[in-house]
Amino acid sequence: MPGTVGRVPTPSAPVSGAPAATDAAAAVLRHDWARTSLGPRQSWDPAVRAVVDLILASPVPMALTHGDDLVLLYNDGYAELIGEKHPAAIGRPAADVFPELWQLPGVGDVVERVYRDGGTFLEKETAFPLSRGDSGLAEQAVFTRGYSPVRDGNGRIVGVLTVAAETTHVTQQLQSLSEVAAALAGTLTLDDVARVALRYAIATFDADRVAFAVDEGGGGWRMVRRVRGELMDEADERLPPLWRRIPTDWPDPLVQSARTGAPLVVGSGQPLREAAADRHDQKIVSLAAVPLRASVVRGGLSVGHHAPRRWSAAERALLAASAELIGQAAERARRFETQHGTAQLLQRSMLPEHLPDLPRLRIAARYEPGVDGNAAGGDFYDAFLLPTGRLGVVLGDVAGHDVQAAARMGQVRAALRALALSDPRPDVVLTGLDRLVASLGAEAGTHELFVTVVFGVVDAERQELTLASAGHPAPLVRRCTPDDRPYAEYVDLPTGAPLGLGARPGVATVPFAPGDTLVLFSDGVVERRRQSLTAGFDAVADAVARAGSGDPRALCAVATAAVDGTTEDDVAVLAVEHAVKPSRSASMEVPAEPTAPSRVRHWLTAQLGEWQVPESVIGAAVLCTSELTTNALLHAGTAARVEIDLSAERLLVSVADSGTRGTVTRAQTDTLSSRGRGLGLIEELSDAWGTDPTVRGSTVWFEILLPSG
Incomplete structure (x- = not known):
């Protein structure tokens, strides 16, 4: 696609949905886009609308080719470049507008490759024949061209941005806008959004200080900043940002912009004089702050420099477009955190908050949600004293990753404890629990209530452990040889059928001497895609045997991390150590x-x-x-x-x-x-x-x- 060198007119910055003063921008806003792949202007994706605003505000020749047919949309600089082809070119496929150029190497094929593969292209000083003026004669024009993919709010490529003339810096900024849209599409939490926003803003605007703020939801704000020169390596990027809580009326321009919904720009002065937290804030001379323009989450983004700065219309449009993308991501993150917090609180509130504190039996447990993390799961554990003074331990798994699974888990756990307090024999407890699960399944009208569980009784006085299982992975015991060399072995325990299927659980009683540690775990610990269960079980046993001690908290962490790869299932581990001496x-x-x-x-x-x-x-x-x-x-x-x-x-x-x-x-x-x-x-x-x-x-x-x- 063509580009040019030389001066071009400087249009004023358009506002989304409002008429623009420039000829090309006005023609773009008048055009009937409902007949094209872009669709009606009021339904445009926020990320695409932000790119269009940026194009129309820029004095540099720019064009957007959108959709599979690559329909054209451009600004005044580009209109001057293509001459008499404007305004008829607006909304038409680029191949139809430039038939004399599209088939040339490095033109149409490059645009289509960028649209298809998502790469970028920049080529300087390339001559193309272009018909201009009333004569219709082709002349050799020299262009510098840059192409970048344009992504929507979900990170999908929907078009190609063309930048003409000597615009390397602008090309990089626009490319980074596409990259930040893709990065924001993968964020889940406000911490994630803040990391992306700060990293993007400080690099794109060559800033000395950037800040991001969101409302607390009940008064006040949370603000996080990044200063040029801070030591930020890969590990720091994964640490939670250091949010600072500030009151609603804090005199920072960022808060004022977020509160009023209007941008604030200071070209030269002391914009943070009244709100400076340290010398980094005091050194800021120029600052631009823009609101996020999100419908639910209030917030803003600010960019500051140590030297006076004249913010051009294109830079302001770029900053506003960035803030809109960040605002959309912040809203998604706020919804996710609300759902995630509710699900996790439900999950963990059904698990024991405190495990028994005994002189000779040390107990620890660990629960981790699956890859999604946004749903309540059915894994559960428990440890409690029995009327006989012995210790009851249980670990189970109710199939499912929703609130219903968590609710059923709570029912099963409560029923198991009640049955054990009445008669702690493991086979009797699981037989009674089998009848309960069958009843719950009949009540729900489903035969898909899949529950596995292992229940054991630890007798420290007799130094023995009695276990029964209903379809659950075998328990593991870490022991030591007479010369203090640790090893781990699985208890030879009949697995039996899952609960609700008429289980007839078998029982095993094994020694549990001082120095031994019992490890119970859910199948999420050992199951991995494209890996056998045997390999998973072997990896856990080997890791537990090689651990530095039999401490239950350490062994829970060791077992959880023993098998390489990620699991989409929840993970639960319970460990009980028979201490050699009271701690x-x-x-x-x-x-x-x-x-x-x-x-x-x-x-x-x-x-x-x-x-x-x-x-x-x-x-x-x-x-x-x-x-x-x-x-x-x-x-x-x-x-x-x-x-x-x-x-x-x-x-x-x-x-x-x-x-x-x-x-x-x-x-x-x-x-x-x-x-x-x-x-x-x-x-x-x-x-x-x-x-x-x-x-x-x-x-x-x-x-x-x-x-x-």
Whole structure:
């Protein structure tokens, strides 16, 4: 497609749906697009409408070819370029408008390839014959051309953007607009949207400071910023953004723009003088802030520079288009977070928030939602004391990933506990539970109520474990040889049929000596696509055997991560360790205030010193705990709870928060920034660590093995 060099007129910036002052823009807005692949103008996709606004506002020759027939839409600069072909070219297929050029190498074939494959194309100083003026004679014109795919709000390619003349920088900006649309299409949470928005804005506008804000939903705002020069590596990008809560009337231009719905531009001055948080804000001289223009979520995006800046109409249109795309993504994220939070709260509220605290039996559990994470699942676990003083343990799976599955899970779990408290024999409990599930299936009019469960009774005095299973994966026990070499073996237990099918569960009683650990898990732990179940079971047994200790919390994390690849199913693990000696434990409530990490360090040092823990372990534990406490206060913004548990083998420390900003993952330990430094230290100084979701918030823990002797 043609391009040109030389001066072109500068049109004024159009407003979506409003008449424009320029000739080409007015012709575009008058055109009957209902007869083309674009459809009626009022039904245009927000991302496409944003690109059209940007084209019509730009002084640079630009055109959009849309749909499979590549119909043309362009601005004044492009109209001057094609001469007498305007205005008849508007809304016509590009191949019909330029028959003399379309078949030439590097013209039509390039446009069609970009539309088909999503790549980009830039070629400078290429001569093409183009008919101009009344004579109709072809002349050689030199063009610089750039082509980029245009994507809709869902990330699908719907057209090709052509930029003509010397417009390398503009081409990059428009290409980045397409890229940000694709990136935003894959976001799920507001944290994801913020990361994409900040990364895009600071690169596209060559900014020194960018900020993104959304309303809190009940008064006030949440704002996050990014400053040029911050150390942001791949691991930092995955950390939850450091949101700052600010009041409704905060004097930042970003908040004013978000509140009023009108853009604010300061070309030179001190736009953040009254709202500056630090020297980074104070150094900003020019700033542009635009509202998100979303229907439900209020918010805004601001871009600041250290030097005075004249914001052109095209740059303002680009910023407004970016904010509209970000606003659409923010609304999707807000809906997802609401659904996700409801589903997860329902799921976890049906699981025990606290497991029994026993002197000789240490218990831990872990639950992780499947890949979707936006639905309640049917995996469940429980551990409770029986009237005889023994411990009942259960892990089960109700098929399904919806609220109904979670509700049935709650019914099954409650019924199992009631049956066990009446008669704890595992086969009797599962037989009674089978009748309940059959009744629930008949009541629901379905034969698809698929429930598997394993139930066991742990007798620490007799050092034995009695188990029964109804269609569930076999339990695993970690043991040690006489010379203290750990190994893991599956209990030889008849699997039986799932509940509701007339189950006749078999029973197995096996030794459970001090030092042994029982591990129960759901099939999501071992099942992977294109991998046999046998390989999954072997991987879990091998990982549990190779773990540094038999601590149940560590083994839950080890079992969960043992099999490579992702699972679309929920994952639940319950582990019970028969301790060699009773452990000692203590805890501290940590207020959300700046002095909290220091108070934790003093408390932990004194407590571990009183327990005569080796100095080398105390030093490592204090450093790791201080960093975890700081991380919890920063990212959750709530009070935290530090718990320590000391056994003959290891020291276990956990820090729990009640926030909901996301969890820390192992992938984040490589970061070198101050925000992730603690996680790297934990990886280096501890023997095992992990993160566990709770009913509200998350718990990060680490384990340090004690020197022998």
